[in-house]
Amino acid sequence: MTNLYRPEFEAALRVFARVSEAMLREGHEAPILVGGAAVELYSGSAITTGDFDVVTGRQQAFEQALVQQGFVRPSGPGHSFTGWIHPDLKLGFEVVSATLLDGLADRDRVRLITLQPDGTAAVLAVEDMIADRMGQFASGTAPEMLEQARVLLSLHPDLDRAYLERRIREETSNEHGIATLAP
Template sequence: MSIYRPEFEDALRLFARVSETMKARGASAPVLVGGAAVELYTASAIATGDFDIVTGRQNIFEQALRDHGFVRPSGAGQSTRGWIHEGLRLGFEVVSGQLLDGHADRDRVRLIDLGADGRVAVIAVEDIIADRMGQYASGTAPEMLGQARSLYHLHCDADLDYMERRIREESAGDYGIADLEG
């Protein structure tokens, strides 16, 4: 029995297959970021509605999506900029070509083996916490503090020195690890 909600696990496995297709075509694996990374690190305690992806090879990623049955919605009333798959309830969207605008340490990206489906690359937990704190610090996303705190409490093995530095960078020095302990 999986610790993830079924639709998330299905999407994660399909993302692994898309990632393997990209690697077979000579491109680096795309990296899972945003709410899907939060859901992965919280074992679906915090759910997402889409998969945000970072890849420097968007054209190859989008072709791999098409090859795996994804389509880009079109027509009146379509608000998504991403891709959907008939068998999934989650959309996929490329949000950047660089991991946190180049501030995250790419060597910290975690690879998760999903067996026959392949592997997925996911942003480091320290960087997703820092990202959430940066969004919280912006004043436009107060709920991000709760997400950052949940991630922090679930991952006591995180590199605290790196996390402190990254939170300070993302929040313009306004926040640090002490703000996660509440």
């Protein structure tokens, strides 16, 4: 990769690629990176995250692959994180769903990132990430997500605007569209 990403993010992304490769070798579909880690990837670490949210229909296989990479479940008082942590990484990993954005995202748009020599990581399309952020914004519980969506759009002006418009409308119950992202 490049110096575009903060070192701990790149290290975690490489681990994610190794876990993905292990799952593929076992005959499972690759897990897909979503949430804040996908935002960090698409923003070149301009927006940072504290964990890797993952979608996979094979949570047990994914978690076994994490254990093989040295991950453990946090335990003891004060631990509310339900995912997995690695002693050397500063980012946790957690399966957040078995279905990609409730089946609304187009799986054919999932982006594959090759991280030699570690493997390939599957990441939700930037259009779907923007739509997801807009859905969270529209819910009224996460006003900061509007700014994340704006940043992603500004960094990816060549994305599929027709698809993005449709996805934002789906995620926001037709309350918002691309026009909402105008500064």
